[in-house]
Amino acid sequence: MTVTHTGTAYVYVDFGAIRIQSYLTRTAGLRGHRAASDSLARATAPGIVEGVVGQLAEVNDEAGEADGVVSLRLTPVAGEDLKARVERLQDRVFAHLRQALPGAEFHSVWGQGEYYLNAYDKEIHPKTEAGDVRYDLPATAEFPLAVPCAMCHTDPAATWETVTGKRQRLCPDCSMRNVPRRRSAGDGRSPEGRLAESLPVTHAAPEDFAALAALGHARSGRNHLATVAIDGNAFGEFFKALAKEGSEDAQMRDWKKSISQSLSAATRDALAEATVNLPLTIERDQVVVVPHVVGGDDVLVSLPADQAWEFTLAFLREFGQAVHAATAGILEVLNRRRAQRAQGETSLEAPTASAGIVFAHSSYPLSLLVELAGQRLSEAKRAVRGKAASVQWLDITADGTEAPGHDPLRLSTLRTPAGDPTLEAQALSALARVPASHRARLAEALRSDGEITAAVIAHRVGHLKAVQPFLSPFDQQNAPPPTGIGLGAALGIARWWPCA
Ligand SMILES: [Zn+2]
Structure with missing residues (x-):
């Protein structure tokens, strides 16, 4: 039997954590985010992923690095059931990610192409947009009356653990997060x-x-x-x-x-x-x-x-x-x-x-x-x-x-x-040098009585020069201020603007 090559060089299989930002920040406090972020980085490190997928695929070196994303590549073998191979690969990677991040939601999508860029454009991106992906969701509670986790209040508790000196019931994901901060040099990912x-x-x-x-x-x-x-x-x-x-x-x-x-x-x-x-x-x-x-x-x-x-x-x-x-x-x-x-x-x-x-x-x-x-x-x-x-x-x-x-x-x-500050940025720096209490007063006057009153107050306390770039010209009240930034916005920016 002659086997004709389809002309497709590679199959690309992507895995990603869904709504990764809200997943990482679902527990209060930096310690938990860091632990989850570290676990995710370790679980998706190329060296680890290679061990997980074995001969089924290789790490896709055409894809850029992104937190929470694993991109794999495989060469189809003539006559094989490609879909079955991809599913086997997905099963293996999902199981690995699930163990590392018990509470995260993952999805996987695949496509074929001569380059990752093409597979992404033609299949992976459109399938992702259309929701034509395979999901892997956290296990749901086996007992409907399970006690909710004391840390995230999201998942059912599964273990008792000591959290900053107190015994608490935690879900598996929060248990993963309940570790001291790692400072090892090997954590560079x-x-x-x-x-x-x-x-x-x-x-x-x-x-x-x-x-x-x-x-x-x-x-x-x-x-x-x-x-x-x-x-x-x-x-x-x-x-x-x-x-x-x-x-x-x-x-x-x-x-x-x-x-x-x-x-x-x-x-x-x-x-x-x-x-x-x-x-x-x-x-x-x-x-x-x-x-x-x-x-x-x-x-x-x-x-x-x-x-x-x-x-x-x-x-x-x-x-x-x-x-x-x-x-x-x-x-x-x-x-x-x-x-x-x-x-x-x-x-x-x-x-x-x-x-x-x-x-x-x-x-x-x-x-x-x-x-x-x-x-x-x-x-x-x-x-x-x-x-x-x-x-x-x-x-x-x-x-x-x-x-x-x-x-x-x-x-x-x-x-x-x-990289130099523009005239607008220099005007903001000058405004930031006005004492905070004066700026607060100007903001208050602007809110309650409008721009002219604010300008009068600025003049009285000797800061009109700092305020003027953010005011409409006196003879054209409907014209924009010289900087294009209104006084209200400028005062807001100035609050955290470097005044040096
Ligand atoms: Zn929890």
Whole structure:
């Protein structure tokens, strides 16, 4: 019997934790998140996964690194029942992940293609969007009257354990989380471990959120944290365009194979650069940023509130530059070909990233902050329709949890491509130097009596110059302020803006 090859070089099988951010943050306190994050990192480490899958598949080295994701590749053998082989592989990986992370939800999806990029574009991504995936969910309670777990209040308790000196009934997932913090050097695969390894600093990040907030400068009050959610813009469009191009030349083949890796490297590099360049990192000789999840082009971190703007702006800039460098050659070729085809295909630009920042007291539950930061991130992305780096923010202590009334900002408003502050950013620094009590008074006057009253007060206390860039010109009350940022928004930003 002659066997005809289908022309498909590989089968790619992906596994991922569903809603990984809310899973990791389902217990209160940094200790539990860290333990879950470490377990996830260990369970998905290539060396471990290779041992689990044996001869069934290999680790897919075309996929970039992302927390909670396992990507495998196999070569179909002529005449075999491919579906059965994939299911056998899924059974094995699911069983392994389930043991490491008892309470997580996983899914798996597979597709065929000459390159991962193509399999992803043609099958894996559309199947994932359509929910055409295989799920693996945590075991449900065998006894409906089981006592709920004392730590997560989500799953039924299965064991008695000592949690910070007290005997408590825990579910298997919280039991996994109930471990002392690991400080071993071999733990370099968790997002925190990887960041620490890449920085030339002596001290690890603090034990809990209160201690992290306390690293801020004295004038910050040392009890507020920022949660920052960052995600790439227009990566889907870029990947799709690259996947669609013919692979006749070696350069294009090489790009298709390596692009996921270079973009996830850009994310990790931007995180390290933005962290190491914070003045507080150097001052303390300590890691002052705690990353919870680092994906291909997305990042979720906690850090002292007064470091958030500098960190976020530096990240967006570094990321933009790294992505630009990684995609410049590809875009040149893609755009030349698109122009030649002249079928109304517009030219592509290098992808960027946007961010959502939420400021809150360090005792505020991370699970809620993650959700609110995600909403701000969506607003920031929507405002620029994925075409530029942008930021939206919310200060829960000052304004509550309602959606903010101010517009997201573009990175280009606050920082030049060389990283220098723009005139707008310099005006914010000047406003941040106004004593906090005066700024609070201005905010109050603005809320109750409007802009003119606020301006009068600013004049009386000698801060009109700092306020003016955020006021409409006196003779044109409907015109935008010179900076394009209204006084209300500016006062909100100034609260956590570096005043140096
Ligand atoms: Zn639990």
